[in-house]
Amino acid sequence: MDKSPLAIGVFDSGMGGLSVLRALHKALPHESFIYLGDTARLPYGTKSPDTVQQYAVQMARILVECRIKALVIACNTATTAALPHLRTMLPDMPVLGVVSPGAAAAVAATQNRRLMVLATETTIASQAYQRLINAQIPDAIISSRACSVLVALAEEGMVDNTIARAALQHYLSDIVDEDTLLLGCTHFPVFKSLLSTLLPQHVRIVDSAEATATALQTLLLKEGLLNTAISHSMRYLVTDSVNRFQKVGEIFLGEPLNLSDIELVNAC
Amino acid sequence: MDKSPLAIGVFDSGMGGLSVLRALHKALPHESFIYLGDTARLPYGTKSPDTVQQYAVQMARILVECRIKALVIACNTATTAALPHLRTMLPDMPVLGVVSPGAAAAVAATQNRRLMVLATETTIASQAYQRLINAQIPDAIISSRACSVLVALAEEGMVDNTIARAALQHYLSDIVDEDTLLLGCTHFPVFKSLLSTLLPQHVRIVDSAEATATALQTLLLKEGLLNTAISHSMRYLVTDSVNRFQKVGEIFLGEPLNLSDIELVNAC
Numbered sequence: 001m002d003k004s005p006l007a008i009g010v011f012d013s014g015m016g017g018l019s020v021l022r023a024l025h026k027a028l029p030h031e032s033f034i035y036l037g038d039t040a041r042l043p044y045g046t047k048s049p050d051t052v053q054q055y056a057v058q059m060a061r062i063l064v065e066c067r068i069k070a071l072v073i074a075c076n077t078a079t080t081a082a083l084p085h086l087r088t089m090l091p092d093m094p095v096l097g098v099v100s101p102g103a104a105a106a107v108a109a110t111q112n113r114r115l116m117v118l119a120t121e122t123t124i125a126s127q128a129y130q131r132l133i134n135a136q137i138p139d140a141i142i143s144s145r146a147c148s149v150l151v152a153l154a155e156e157g158m159v160d161n162t163i164a165r166a167a168l169q170h171y172l173s174d175i176v177d178e179d180t181l182l183l184g185c186t187h188f189p190v191f192k193s194l195l196s197t198l199l200p201q202h203v204r205i206v207d208s209a210e211a212t213a214t215a216l217q218t219l220l221l222k223e224g225l226l227n228t229a230i231s232h233s234m235r236y237l238v239t240d241s242v243n244r245f246q247k248v249g250e251i252f253l254g255e256p257l258n259l260s261d262i263e264l265v266n267a268c
Numbered sequence: 269m270d271k272s273p274l275a276i277g278v279f280d281s282g283m284g285g286l287s288v289l290r291a292l293h294k295a296l297p298h299e300s301f302i303y304l305g306d307t308a309r310l311p312y313g314t315k316s317p318d319t320v321q322q323y324a325v326q327m328a329r330i331l332v333e334c335r336i337k338a339l340v341i342a343c344n345t346a347t348t349a350a351l352p353h354l355r356t357m358l359p360d361m362p363v364l365g366v367v368s369p370g371a372a373a374a375v376a377a378t379q380n381r382r383l384m385v386l387a388t389e390t391t392i393a394s395q396a397y398q399r400l401i402n403a404q405i406p407d408a409i410i411s412s413r414a415c416s417v418l419v420a421l422a423e424e425g426m427v428d429n430t431i432a433r434a435a436l437q438h439y440l441s442d443i444v445d446e447d448t449l450l451l452g453c454t455h456f457p458v459f460k461s462l463l464s465t466l467l468p469q470h471v472r473i474v475d476s477a478e479a480t481a482t483a484l485q486t487l488l489l490k491e492g493l494l495n496t497a498i499s500h501s502m503r504y505l506v507t508d509s510v511n512r513f514q515k516v517g518e519i520f521l522g523e524p525l526n527l528s529d530i531e532l533v534n535a536c
Contacts, residue, residue: 039315040309040315040319041308041309042314046310046423046424046512047307047308047508047509048508048509048512051308051507051508051509148420148424149417149420149421149424149426149431151420152416152417152419152420152421153417153420155314156416156417158417161438162434162437162438163417163431163434163435163438165434166430166431166433166434166435167431167434169430170429170430170431239319240315240316240319241315241316241319244314244316268536
C-alpha cells in the first residue's frame with residue numbers, strides 16, 4: 001500500500017504541541033496532519049510517568065484509528081514517559097519524540113558546555129535531557145528547572161504580562177555562565193520574545209520544534225513515506241472544549257484556527 | 269441501619285479541597301472522612317462543565333463504593349458543574365457543595381453590597397455565585413475574575429513568592445469599592461496571608477470552608493447522621509502519585525500527611 005497520502009499524527013497534552021505542528025507544517029508543507037490535544041486531562045507535566053504513559057497510549061490509539069503513517073509525540077513529558085512503550089506498541093510505524101531532537105539542537109548550540117533546561121516537573125525528574133546531552137558531551141554541566149507554572153501561564157495566553165515576567169525571572173534567577181537555554185517543553189516557545197529581553201545577550205534559546213521537523217523529514221524520506229500527492233489537509237481533535245482550543249490554540253500555532261476544523265473526541 | 273459510624277466522602281480535583289477538609293474536621297472532630305483527590309486529571313477549573321461533570325460522577329462512584337453516609341464536593345468548579353446531577357444520582361444521600369455556603373458567607377460579610385469573586389474560568393462562566401448572591405441581595409454589584417493560574421501556583425506550593433504576588437496584583441488590579449473578596453475556589457485560601465498584605469484594610473476575605481462545615485453539621489444533625497461512636501479515621505485516596513499528594517497536600521491541610529494514609533485508586 002502506498003502510505004504517502006496518509007496523514008501524520010501529532011499529539012500533545014493540550015495546545016503546546018501546536019508550536020511543534022507549526023514547524024512540522026513549515027518544513028513539510030505537502031503533508032497532511034492530524035493534531036490531537038488531550039485537553040480533558042492537561043497538563044501532563046505534573047502527573048506521574050505511569051499516568052502520562054496511559055494517556056499517551058490512549059492518544060496514540062485514537063490517531064492510529066484515523067489511519068496515520070507516522071506519529072509525533074509533540075510533548076516532552078509524554079516523550080520521556082511513553083516513547084519506548086509506543087515504539088513497542090506500534091512496531092510498523094515511525095514514532096518520533098521531541099526530546100532527542102531538542103537535546104541534539106542544544107548540543108549543537110553550546111560553545112562553553114554549560115546549559116540550562118527549562119521543563120516540566122516530570123520531564124526534569126526523568127533526567128532524559130541530562131542523559132542525552134551528556135552522552136554527546138560527557139563534561140557538559142547542565143542545570144535544570146522544573147517550571148510547570150509556565151504551562152498554566154501559556155495555556156492562559158499569558159505570555160508577556162507581569163505574571164509571566166515574574167515567573168521567568170524566578171526560574172532564571174541563577175543563570176550565570178550558561179550559554180544555552182533549552183526549552184524542554186513545547187509550551188515554552190511562546191515565551192521566546194519575553195525571554196530574549198530577560199536573558200544575557202550571549203545566551204542562545206533552543207527549542208525542539210525545528211529539530212523535530214528536520215528529524216521527521218529525514219525519517220519520512222528514509223522510509224519512503226514523503227507525500228507525493230498535491231492535496232494535503234489539517235485536522236484538529238481535542239478531548240475537551242473545541243471553543244477553548246480555538247481561542248488559546250492560535251497563540252501556539254501563530255495563525256487563526258477555524259472552529260469547523262476542530263472535532264471533539266473521547267479520551268478513553 | 270445506623271449510618272452514623274460511616275465516613276463522610278469529600279472530593280476535589282486535587283489538593284485544594286484539603287482546605288475544606290481541614291474546616292470539616294475541625295467542626296466535626298468525631299466524624300471519619302475519606303478524601304479523594306482526582307490528581308490524574310487536575311485542574312478542573314479550565315475544563316468544560318460536561319467533562320467536569322463526568323469526572324465528578326466517577327469520583328462520587330468511588331466514594332460511594334467506600335460506603336459513605338454523606339458527600340461533600342470540596343471544589344467550586346465541580347459544584348457548579350455537577351451538584352444537581354449528583355443529587356439526582358444519589359437520592360438517598362446528603363450531597364453538599366461549597367458554592368451555596370460560600371455565597372451565603374459573602375452575603376453575610378458585605379456591608380456596601382459590592383463584592384469581588386475570584387474563581388476558576390469554568391466557575392466564573394457558570395455565574396453561579398452571581399445568581400446566588402443576587403438572589404439574596406438583588407442590587408449587589410459583583411465583579412468576577414477568572415484566575416486559573418492561581419490553581420497552578422497553589423498546586424506548586426507557590427503561595428508567597430514573587431510570582432504569587434504578581435498574579436494576585438494582576439487579578440486585584442481594579443478592586444476599588446468592594447468590601448468583600450470571595451475566594452470561589454478551594455485552592456485560594458492558601459493565599460490569604462499574602463492577600464491580606466495586598467488588599468485595602470476594609471476588604472474582608474471570605475471563603476467557603478467554614479460555612480460548608482457549618483452547613484454539613486446542620487445537615488447531619490437534621491438527618492440523624494452525626495457520629496456517636498468514639499473512633500474516627502481519616503483516609504486519603506488519589507488518582508495519581510501519592511508522593512506528590514503528600515508533599516503538596518500539607519500546604520492545604522495545614523498539617524503533615526502520612527504516606528501510609530494515602531492510597532492510589534483508578535480514576536475510571
